[in-house]
Amino acid sequence: MLAAVRIRAHAPLLSRSGQWLGSILAAAAFAAGAAWADQEPRLVTPNDATTGALLLKSSTPGKYIEAPSLLTDVQIDISGPIARTRVTQRFENTTDGWIEGVYVFPLPDESAVDTLRMQIGDRFIEGMIEERQKAKAIYEQAKSEGRKTALLEQERPNLFTNSIANIGPGETIIVQIEYQETVRLTDDQFSLRFPMVVGPRYNPAPQILTASLGDDGWAVVDPVPDRTRISPPVLNPVIGNTNPLTLNVSLNAGFPVGELDSTYHPMDVDWSGANAANLTLSAGSVPANRDFELTWTPKASKAPSAALFRETVDGEPYYLLMVTPPVATQSAPPPPREITFIIDTSGSMGGESIRQARQSLAMAVQRLAPTDRFNVIEFNSVTNALFSHPVDATPSNIARATNWVERLEATGGTEMLPALREALADHGNADGRLRQVIFLTDGAIGNEQQLFETISRNRKDARIFTVGIGSAPNSFFMSRAAELGQGTFTHIGDVDEVAARMGALFTKLESPAITNVAATWPDGSAVEAWPSPLPDVYAGETLVIAAHAAAKDGLVWVSGLNGDQPWKVGLPVKQAAERKGISKLWARKKITSLELDRARSDTLPDLVDDQILNVALAHHLVSRLTSLVAVDVTPTRPDGATLESATVPLNLPAGWDFGKVFGHDGIRSDAPMIPVDALALRKPDAHGANAPKQVERGVPLPNTGTLSDLKLLAGIILVLIGFMLKLVFRRIRPHAA
The missing domain is CATH 3.40.50.410 (von Willebrand factor, type A domain)
Structure with missing residues (x-):
């Protein structure tokens, strides 16, 4: 302070031109330095973190990048045999740079995923279904142009990847995904599962096969060609859990409910009648580290043994049949x-x-x-x-x-x-x-x-x-x-x-199964029903058939052999109960059956793929060959600003042993996933209990074109030069006229 006063006491009055030029240089230097330094996320050390943050190891030794924060909300609406689920993923960029967030997550393997919605402020952008390669190209172009964009891809029927590009510094992007599924009925008990986490997967090494391939004479066959896409980083549970999840279920069973139970997560239940209840997690939120399961039984001693539901879309009727055959009788002593x-x-x-x-x-x-x-x-x-x-x-x-x-x-x-x-x-x-x-x-x-x-x-x-x-x-x-x-x-x-x-x-x-199962529709009606062929049905199991049928009257018969005796049940088509979403379930079951045909190798793969692509596009469903993509029309990332990509780490499933999966040194022998051992705690004390864990291994990120530390230093130097020039101009007296 004294030095500053001394300078002001001996300095002459500033000329207007000197003030103006010095201020411009200082402002320009500061702006240039700030813009230069903000082109990429700031790399930090664990002690730099001032708030709770998950740190992923960067390519710069001793430096880390903060992972995107993820909050998930799940709303499940059950109406009779059909459930509609909305998954809301909230991605928050806690860095001072622009990032692309990538999240690998599970959904039920029979889910018909038909909606992707991206929320930016008060605006909602609906995703469109496209062939997978085209959707990826649309996403990459929007990403390169600085526009916010989201891409939902299926890696397996129960494993999906959500990519969100151009999340700005301190910004939050909300993505909603919706899907349809049927509830399960087994042994007179209805149930529904929502998977919360992807377990680390073992990926066998590529195999070298001898073949007639010119001079080389050998070929490499990879049993997991997409291994990098299904191997996100995994957080060591000793450090803590990430990805908190909230969940609510609205149940309308369609009959008086007897027992209602959440198998693995305590729930608060608010009954709104004998048939309906609203359930929320008692803890408010839980770490996404184990499947959620809800079960309910009818107040009557037995669940309905047969039911028929219908949805009409563009004048076309779709049906859902649920039939539980009687326990097969043993006509002879069971075979050895x-x-x-x-x-x-x-x-x-x-x-x-x-x-x-x-x-x-x-x-x-x-x-x-x-x-x-x-x-x-x-x-x-x-x-x-x-x-x-x-x-x-x-x-x-x-x-x-x-x-x-x-x-x-x-x-x-x-x-x-x-x-x-x-x-x-x-x-x-x-x-x-x-x-x-x-x-x-x-x-x-x-x-x-x-x-x-x-x-x-x-x-x-x-x-x-x-x-x-x-x-x-x-x-x-x-x-x-x-x-x-x-x-x-x-x-x-x-x-x-x-x-x-x-x-x-x-x-x-x-016990023997009900065999030779068949479904027969009213005479003369065209029908396409799935699965095809119909499977044998074991004791307590329920047969679910989805059909696109022109029938509007008569009986649909489901028959089979109970032991060596014929069994048959008829359902009146006119009495089918109306339910939404059956057309999507029909399309999903058709895709599943076609994929099974492909696995059986009894049809040409290209022919099967053409059918899968056509039905997925027609019914707006994500599949192995189709993806949902949403793009904002307005670019938001400034030209020249670097975009970093960070995969959101997953929790280890509850009950798993981290050391058994990855080895006690943090590496699994086949390295299917990268273990994450870096977690910065709130305002860490380097010597106290809140000191961050020292990390041996983490997630290597790609090298960027320039070093952010050098950019930041250059910006600071330019700012200092600007202020020095301003002081110089203050010392120059204006010449006499």
Whole structure:
């Protein structure tokens, strides 16, 4: 302060020209420095963070970039057998630069995703459906032009990527996604699941195959060609959780509700009648780290055994049939069985999952009949079979298997293919037995298509029953594998569920299915119904058929064989209840059936793809071949401003062991996902309890064209030069006239 006073005391009066020129130079220097420095997000050290922030490692040693903040709200509206869900994702840019946020997230594998909406201030921009490559090109062009844009892509039927470009400094962009699905009815209980997190997936390494390819003579085949797109970073739960989620359910069951239960998340329930209730999370919000499940049962002792619903779109009627056949009667003593149990002991099964799997498998082995034969196969990075071939279920063999199962531990990779091939192999001693494969896994793999093709080629007469283990199983793989194997899918998310859910599975395994199932529509009416062909139906399971039919009167008959006796039920078309969204469900079921045909390799892939593309475009659905894209018309990112891309890290699913998945040094052997170990806490104290974790590994970001530190330094230097020039002009006396 004294120095400043001294300068002012000895300086002459400023000339107007000197004041003006000095001010202009200072302002120009400051503006140039600020603009130059703000062209990219500021890289920080953990001690620089002044608010809670998740830091991702950049390519500059010791420097980090703040990840986009993500808040998610889920609204589920259930009306009878149909649920409509709106997922609102709120992306907040906490940096001082422009970013592109990328978020990989799950949805139900049977969901018909038809809406993408981007909110900017008070404006809503609706997404349009396009062929996938065209949608990507539209997004990339808008991104390069500085316009806000969002792109929703399907990586798997239960795995999607949302990309949002040009989120400005301190700005929030809201993206809404909507989809339709049917609720599930099993054993007189209705249920609905909402997946919250993508479990880290094991991606087998590319294979080198010998081939006739000129001089090289070999080719590389990648079983997971999109491995980089399904491998987002994962946050170590020791540090904390990210991505808080709020959830509300509006239930209108269509009948008086008896029991209503949220299996894994406590809910507050507000009843608005015997048929309807509104539910909200008791905790307000939860970390997105395990599936949400809601179950409800009718007040009556039994759920309806048959129902028919209709929606008319542009004069075209679409129907949804739900039929629960009676338990198949056993017309003869049950045939002896050959049962092969497969248990996943990879690293992702560590913690709670392996305990659930061991307990489930031990119960299954104890249920074997003396006339059965069995084997147990475990796999991680390698495959091990308890016996060289299926053996008789004698007390000594069962005891040996039980002891072996109790000692299994989870470690290593998820090389599922050799175990599946071994389980489906015909050892030549089945002697006409009923062959069943029981597959216990979390399904945390990326090579689903390779496994589907293996099941299709090698299954023969074996039936495959999948048991999904853990808080966030890959339901797409589990359910499709069961469909291809003409079996069922059971999920066990908690040790307390093992007895009840394995008991229900045993009932299916030990009872015959309703076979030769067919649906017959009124004479003369054109119809296209899915799935096709119709599957066998096991005890307690419900058959769901979606149809595009011209029928407006008469009866639709669903028939089959109950044991060796015919079974049949008729539903009056005129009495179909009106429901919205059935046309979307029909289109989704058609796409699912076509994808299964493609996995069975009994049709030309290009022909199947043409059909999938046409139905997805016609019904405005996201699919493997179509995406939703929304683009703002007004550019907002200044010319020359750098755009950084940051993938939002995911939580590790509840009950998973981080060390088992990624190794205790933070790296999984096949590196399917990048572990994130950086978290800056509020105003960290370098020596106190709030000091940030020191990070060995993080997310490498691409190098930028220039260094932000140098830009910032250059800007500061220019500002100082401007002020020095201003002081110089203050010392110059104006010449006399």
